[in-house]
Each structure stands twice: as structure tokens, then as C-alpha cells.
Amino acid sequence: MSSVVLLVAVLFFLLLLRARRRRRECEPPLIQGWIPYIGMGLDFRLDSQAFLKKNQEKYGDVFTVYIAGKYMTFIMNPLLYPSIMKHGRQLDFHEFTDQMAPVAFGYPAVGSGRFPDMGDQIQRSFRLLQGDNLVPLAESMMANLNLVLRQDFLGGEGGATEAVGKGWSTGGLYDFCSSVMFEATFLTLYGMPAPARRHGDMAALRRHFTKFDGMFPLLVGRVPIWLLGRTKAVRETLIRYFLPQRMQRWANTSLFIARRSAVLEQYDALSDTDKAAHHFAMLWASVGNTVPATFWALYYLISQQEALQAVRQELHRVLQLPEAQGPQQSEVMISKEQLDQLFLMDSAVNESLRLSSASMNIRAAQEDFSLRLDERRAVAVRKGDVIALYPQTMHMDPEIFTDPQTYVYDRFIEDGREKTDFFKDGQKLKYYRMPFGSGSSMCPGRFFAVNEIKQFLCLLLLYLDLEMEEGQGTAQLDNSRAGLGILLPAKDLRFRYRIR
Numbered sequence: 001m002s003s004v005v006l007l008v009a010v011l012f013f014l015l016l017l018r019a020r021r022r023r024r025e026c027e028p029p030l031i032q033g034w035i036p037y038i039g040m041g042l043d044f045r046l047d048s049q050a051f052l053k054k055n056q057e058k059y060g061d062v063f064t065v066y067i068a069g070k071y072m073t074f075i076m077n078p079l080l081y082p083s084i085m086k087h088g089r090q091l092d093f094h095e096f097t098d099q100m101a102p103v104a105f106g107y108p109a110v111g112s113g114r115f116p117d118m119g120d121q122i123q124r125s126f127r128l129l130q131g132d133n134l135v136p137l138a139e140s141m142m143a144n145l146n147l148v149l150r151q152d153f154l155g156g157e158g159g160a161t162e163a164v165g166k167g168w169s170t171g172g173l174y175d176f177c178s179s180v181m182f183e184a185t186f187l188t189l190y191g192m193p194a195p196a197r198r199h200g201d202m203a204a205l206r207r208h209f210t211k212f213d214g215m216f217p218l219l220v221g222r223v224p225i226w227l228l229g230r231t232k233a234v235r236e237t238l239i240r241y242f243l244p245q246r247m248q249r250w251a252n253t254s255l256f257i258a259r260r261s262a263v264l265e266q267y268d269a270l271s272d273t274d275k276a277a278h279h280f281a282m283l284w285a286s287v288g289n290t291v292p293a294t295f296w297a298l299y300y301l302i303s304q305q306e307a308l309q310a311v312r313q314e315l316h317r318v319l320q321l322p323e324a325q326g327p328q329q330s331e332v333m334i335s336k337e338q339l340d341q342l343f344l345m346d347s348a349v350n351e352s353l354r355l356s357s358a359s360m361n362i363r364a365a366q367e368d369f370s371l372r373l374d375e376r377r378a379v380a381v382r383k384g385d386v387i388a389l390y391p392q393t394m395h396m397d398p399e400i401f402t403d404p405q406t407y408v409y410d411r412f413i414e415d416g417r418e419k420t421d422f423f424k425d426g427q428k429l430k431y432y433r434m435p436f437g438s439g440s441s442m443c444p445g446r447f448f449a450v451n452e453i454k455q456f457l458c459l460l461l462l463y464l465d466l467e468m469e470e471g472q473g474t475a476q477l478d479n480s481r482a483g484l485g486i487l488l489p490a491k492d493l494r495f496r497y498r499i500r
Contacts, residue, residue, distance in 0.1 A: 026380040028073055029059040032066040039066030048482040049392050062379055068221050072386045078394045079424055080373050081431045084387060085439040091363035091387055104219040106235055107277035114269050121263045126444035128256035138336040138451050144184040145459055146331045154463060154499060172492035177295045182206045185287050194251035205241060208234050213288055217481050242279035244272050289485040290449045296356040297349050297453050299475055300407045302466045302495060307348060307409035312461045314344045334458050339451055347412040349453055350433060354395045355407060357435035360483035361389040391434035400424055469494040
């Protein structure tokens, strides 16, 4: 009996191998691997940057890789990126998100036909995170950052840190950033449980969120949720937090979330749980990458005290504060206009994003067509295939960025303004820094996210002296989220602080 089962398994495996795709004329080089469905997924997950660079050296700037059931054509030369953006009709970003988000967050697909115009309305709602709408969001975020920092860390309660004498407290840097940014962002977007100013169960919500977030790469990789232990139960707990009857009791909800709630209420086909799942998805979008981005921005500044002092001096100059002391008022408020004047801080944040981001810009082919790369080259693309840009390879290109592994806080500033001149093969790049995607797939909340990070840094630099603890090495990237945005640190590191 066992020999029959083994024979059937072998025959099935051979059939899968025979069914593998064959490269057609004018198509890019094809790399499939030998593991059915997974293809080269394990190699890519282990070290995506090294995997792609190795294949670029072997096959050139364009090649197709089979990963987790998808044929993905990688465009490795950033000089070719503008050509990809021009194919808006044949290449669509929303198809991928409409497939991925329901699997990860547990709500019905927006593009299923059951919810006419919902996708367009949701996209329009993102305008409330941009332009003049950033002013009230910045004011609210500043107030909430002050609230959380002062009550949990500056008022003697300790929060995620512990006292170590001589005025110093110590704790995990990632845990500290997560504790502050998670709650302040939540309060800014979703509001507070009136008449209280803070949600009493925020620590538990963050713990559940962290558990879900750890499984998120597997969900996106189409691993069934029932194979992931308690992940489904954790997700259900998180979703219940956003049930409409609960959210209705919250005060000072942002216009952005209020608008999204109004859109969801238009569709009777959505259950209350479906609506809550949409709000949970937006929470992940709001903090899933912002928290690790905040960690890296702060980590690099603390690790390079020269950078920290330079950014602090700029901040004091913009706020017209004496450089040798902290703020005299009990609560600092920094306007959106003042944030926009912090060019050196912008450069420091952008440099940390360059070093930590591993997003993958993807678009699904809507038809068979010839993808024009430049005046000389075109490749054949099949309907359903994915065109992928992987900007991390560009961010680490020594031809574009001198000594790319090194943090250079003023890399993106020149003559007091943002530097935009970066070159490849002697040609100026249109796209040279892409932590937030590109074109139609660019993160619509990127301006809000960068403002949040800068506000957090401003308050810490004004209120605190900051140091990394000695003898623990440097922070390393965890590549398990490769392709999904900002990489987490492989482990948390200890830091210490004291009030200035």
C-alpha cells in the first residue's frame, strides 16, 4: 500500500514538473526552481537582495522568476522604471491588492462586483491624508505624542522602560517606538473613548497586533490561515475592536476615518464584521510600516551622535530655542510649517528609509503585450504575470549612492535643500529613492507617515538625552518581510534616556 502511495506521489510530482511553463520567443529569461508552487520562493525569502543581484549578473536587467504560484518579471535597472509607469492600461496595481487584502484581513474583495464604486470612493478618501488636510492631522498627532510620552515616559511611570540611576531610564528601543507611535497614531486617526483621553486596553491591542503582524508575510504568501496556529483567532479579536457600534462611541475621529466609515455604511452587503475588518486593515496600513520606520530613524540618529546633534541644532534653530537646553514650556507644539523647514531631519529620515525599506512595486499584466523598456528593447509579457520593481537593489547600488551600506545623515541635502541629482550610467535618475512605491501604487499616506516620524523625533530630541547601551552590536535587518515595506530589526536593542 505504501509503495502505491509513493508511486502516486512521484507521478503527481512529475506531472507538476511537466506542466511547468516554457519560455516563449521574446520573453525574458525564466527561473522556475524545482519545488512545485513555491518555485524560487525560499531563495527569495532568505535574502531577496542577494538573490536578485545574483540573477541580474547572470541574466541581465530583466528576468522572470516563479515565486509562490506567480510568474514575476523583475526590472532591475532604475533607468527603465519610467517606462514601466507609462503602461497604465496594461499594468494594474489594484488587482493585486484586491486579491491580497481580503486574504490577509478577512473581508470580501472590493472588486468582486458586489460593491459598485466602493474602490473609487475609498481611493478618493485618501485625499484627506494629503495637502491642507495634513495640518489638522499634524496638530492632533503632536498633541497625542505629547500625551503618551509625558504620561508614560516623562512623568515617572516608566512605561516600557526602567530606571537605572543618575536620571537615566533604559528599555528596548523598538518596544519604546512601538508603544508611543502605535497609540498616538491610533488616537489621531480613530479618536478617543470620550470622556477619557486614552483607550484603556491599548497595550493588549498592540500585543495582538504584533502577533498578527508576525504572520502577515505568510498570509500574503497565501498560506491558509488555519495552518497558522491562533492567527485567525487573533485577527478576529482585532477586527471586533472596530465594530461600528464601538467606533460610534469614540470622539475626535479624523475626517479620513469618518469618511471611510461613511463609505462602508453605504453597502448593505457588508456585515458589521466586514466593515470592522476594513478599519483593521487601515490600522495595519497606518502602523505596520511606520513603527519600524520610526525605529530605524531613531536608531541611526542615536548611534551616530554627530547626526543627532546636527539635527537637534537645526530643530532648535527653526523653533528659535536656546541650543544648550530643552524646552521651557511643559508641552511643545510644532506646526506643519515648522516641520517643513527641517530639511536636515528630512534627509536623516530619508537615509534611514533607504537603508531599511524592502518594498516591492508590483503590477499585474491585464493582457498579453509587448513591454517597451527603451528605444532598443522590449519583452513579451503574458496576461496574469506580475511586473516587479525591487527598489532595495537601487538603494544599495554603489554607483548611485557612495558607500551604500553606511548611514550618511546628510546624503539627501545640498546647499540647505533636498538633493535630487543621483545618476546611473551617467544619466540622471527620475526615481532614486522609493520606500513608498511609485506611480499609481505609491502609498497615499506617505506624507502623514513622514510627518509622524519627524514629530516623534522632534519631541525626543527636545525632551531627552539619548544613547544606545554598549556591548550589544549593531541592529540587523530581518528579511522575513522582504517585499512588504520597511524591514523590522532582527532583535530589539537596548537604549537609555534621561530628561534634558
